[in-house]
Amino acid sequence: xxxxxxxxxxxxxxxxxxxxxxxxxxxxxxxxxxxxxxxxxxxxxxxxxxxxxxxxxxxxxxxxxxxxxxxxxxxxxxxxxxxxxxxxxxxxxxxxxxxxxxxxxxxxxxxxxxxxxxxxxxxxxxxxxxxxxxxxxxxxxxxxxxxxxxxxxxxxxxxxxxxxxxxxxxxxxxxxxxxxxxxxxxxxxxxxxxxxxxxxxxxxxxxxxxxxxxxxxxxxxxxxxxxxxx
Amino acid sequence: xxxxxxxxxxxxxxxxxxxxxxxxxxxxxxxxxxxxxxxxxxxxxxxxxxxxxxxxxxxxxxxxxxxxxxxxxxxxxxxxxxxxxxxxxxxxxxxxxxxxxxxxxxxxxxxxxxxxxxxxxxxxxxxxxxxxxxxxxxxxxxxxxxxxxxxxxxxxxxxxxxxxxxxxxxxx
Numbered sequence: 001x002x003x004x005x006x007x008x009x010x011x012x013x014x015x016x017x018x019x020x021x022x023x024x025x026x027x028x029x030x031x032x033x034x035x036x037x038x039x040x041x042x043x044x045x046x047x048x049x050x051x052x053x054x055x056x057x058x059x060x061x062x063x064x065x066x067x068x069x070x071x072x073x074x075x076x077x078x079x080x081x082x083x084x085x086x087x088x089x090x091x092x093x094x095x096x097x098x099x100x101x102x103x104x105x106x107x108x109x110x111x112x113x114x115x116x117x118x119x120x121x122x123x124x125x126x127x128x129x130x131x132x133x134x135x136x137x138x139x140x141x142x143x144x145x146x147x148x149x150x151x152x153x154x155x156x157x158x159x160x161x162x163x164x165x166x167x168x169x170x171x172x173x174x175x176x177x178x179x180x181x182x183x184x185x186x187x188x189x190x191x192x193x194x195x196x197x198x199x200x201x202x203x204x205x206x207x208x209x210x211x212x213x214x215x216x217x218x219x220x221x222x223x224x225x226x227x228x229x230x
Numbered sequence: 231x232x233x234x235x236x237x238x239x240x241x242x243x244x245x246x247x248x249x250x251x252x253x254x255x256x257x258x259x260x261x262x263x264x265x266x267x268x269x270x271x272x273x274x275x276x277x278x279x280x281x282x283x284x285x286x287x288x289x290x291x292x293x294x295x296x297x298x299x300x301x302x303x304x305x306x307x308x309x310x311x312x313x314x315x316x317x318x319x320x321x322x323x324x325x326x327x328x329x330x331x332x333x334x335x336x337x338x339x340x341x342x343x344x345x346x347x348x349x350x351x352x353x354x355x356x357x358x359x360x361x362x363x364x365x366x367x368x369x370x371x372x373x374x375x376x377x378x379x380x381x382x383x384x385x386x387x388x389x390x391x392x393x394x395x396x397x398x399x400x401x402x
Contacts, residue, residue, distance in 0.1 A: 004258025011256070019256050020305050024312020026249045027261050027365075031313070032320035034242030039332040039346070041236075043401055046394040052239045057369065057383075059243025060250060064373030067251035083259040084371055085361035087378035092367075095360030096382045099353055100389015103364075104397050106349025107332065110357065111263035111365035113350075114310050115317030120329045123346045128267070130350020135271035137351065138358045142288040149359060158375040170375035177380060178372075202395055209392035212384045219381050 003077040028115045037115035039107025039123060046104060048192040048201060054185045058178040065174045072167055079167060089152040089223060093216060106130070154227055162226055184211075250373045257305065260370025263313060264357035265306030271354075273301045306366065334401040342400050360385075 002008060006016040034056060035041045045053035071077040103109055108116060108127045116124035138145065159170040188204050236242075253261045269292065276283040276298040283289045283301070292301050321327040333342040357363045360382050362370070368386065371379015 003255040005256050007258030016257050017303070017305065017308050020308040021312040021315075023249060023253050023256070023261060024309035024314075025316035025319075026252075026312075027246065027309070028313030028316025028318075029320045030237075030242055030245045030249065030316075032317040032326075033237045033324060034239060034246075035236035037317050037321065037326075040334075040401065043394075046390055047398065047401065055239035056243040056246065057364075059240055060247035060369055061372045063244050063247025064250040064254075064369075065375060067248065068254070068374065071251075071255070077255055081258060082254050082374060084374055084376040085367065085378065087376075087381070088359070088361065089381075091359040092361075092378055092382050093385050095356040095358070096385020097389040098356035099360060099363070099382075100386040100391075101393050102349040102352030102356060102389075103386065104349075104390045104394045106346045106353065107400070108346070108349070108353075109263075109364040110267060110353065111261075111313060111363060114263055114266075114313040115320075116332075118314045118317035119321035119327055122329060122331045123333065123342055126343045127346040127350040130347040131264075131267040131354040132271045132274065133347075134351035134354025135268045135358070136275060138268075138355050139272060139275065139283075139286060139288055142286060145358075146287060157377045159377060160375060162377060167375060174372065174375065205391045205394055209388050209390075212388035212391065215384045216381060216388060219377065219384075223377070 002075070003071070004081055007081050007083065008078070027111070028118070031112055032115045032119060036112045037119045037124075038121065039116070039127075042109075042112060043104075043107045046205070048189045048196075048204065051182075051185050051189045054182055058182040062175060062178050065171050069167060069171050084156055084158075087154040087157045087223075088150070089154055089220065091149060091151065093220070094148075096216075154223060157223065157227070162222070246369070247373060250370060253370075254374060259305070260366060260374060261309055262306045262362055262366025262370060263310055264354065264363040264366060265304065266308075266310030267354055268358065269301050269304045269307045273298060276301060334399075336402055337400045345397060345400055 005011045031037060042053055044050050068079060072079045106127050108124060113124045113127050117128055159173045160167050192200055192204055250260055272283055272289040280298055284293045331339055331342060360367050368379055368383040372383060
């Protein structure tokens with residue numbers, strides 16, 4: 001019985017749907033219980049009140065990839081059979097930047113907003129309404145958006161497929177990026193909180209924004225260099 | 231109702247990461263959230279004009295010859311239902327279930343709602359191009375060695391930190 005169960009035909013589509021509710025339940029529960037069904041708690045990260053969002057995200061990413069490594073090496077999951085979306089380079093960059101602006105504005109992202117809607121946050125209800133409107137705008141505008149939407153399709157790209165290596169290399173890269181980013185943010189948060197001033201806060205925001213942009217440029221160059229079709 | 235303390239981020243992150251892996255193990259794909267809003271929006275439009283949704287190049291494939299409820303027979307929409315129930319149960323157990331608005335003490339409520347609303351529009355629109363949100367593209371991608379997940383996450387951080395200053399007033 002080798003995973004992924006649904007893709008390998010071991011469970012049916014209906015079972016997979018039922019599982020999705022259960023898995024979503026776990027996700028929503030863990031988000032709320034850790035305090036992320038709250039825009040205030042999420043935006044605390046952006047203004048250096050604490051580093052909880054990044055701690056949570058990096059821990060989750062490293063945990064998941066570690067399970068992949070363990071289950072993959074035991075032959076319990078066929079990693080090439082999993083599905084992740086194709087990498088559409090320019091649409092991803094455009095979408096990511098726009099998403100960031102929306103997140104700074106609203107303090108939510110879609111997953112946390114659903115948990116917040118359930119816990120009675122009225123600002124999350126308004127956010128959800130905005131989401132429905134935004135989706136409708138995309139749907140109505142699709143004839144005009146389609147060309148850009150499907151542009152620069154690089155296929156499914158993983159660290160190990162890009163470098164022709166194995167998942168251990170991918171895990172090490174994940175550990176390096178995640179570990180460096182987490183420690184850097186830990187340092188910045190404690191730095192800002194030592195005699196906090198508004199200008200110090202702004203400078204650090206710009207620094208992080210600039211470094212994130214540099215990361216994006218480096219990855220873009222890497223993809224453009226190593227993928228012939230890019 | 232008293233507000234109890236939250237679980238730590240190390241245990242929370244471990245549990246979310248493990249949940250993510252269980253998704254890959256069972257479904258072969260990670261969790262997500264934004265797709266459910268897209269389906270819900272298409273469903274609402276279909277209530278007014280089924281033929282529009284059926285002929286639209288983006289939504290047509292989800293409808294086909296089915297009844298419009300088929301639009302909601304969607305993996306991510308089901309995950310959203312799960313997140314809703316999970317968030318509700320956790321808030322109930324933790325004594326955090328109440329009607330409230332998250333904002334700073336001196337920020338006007340209408341301003342906060344306007345920001346939440348327009349931020350929601352931007353985020354929804356952005357997720358279509360990015361093929362997912364911080365959950366479905368960011369965590370699920372980076373948690374499965376996908377480069378696109380990391381690329382998306384750092385674009386989000388760039389967008390957040392370069393503009394956070396403009397929206398700071400909400401939290402004062």
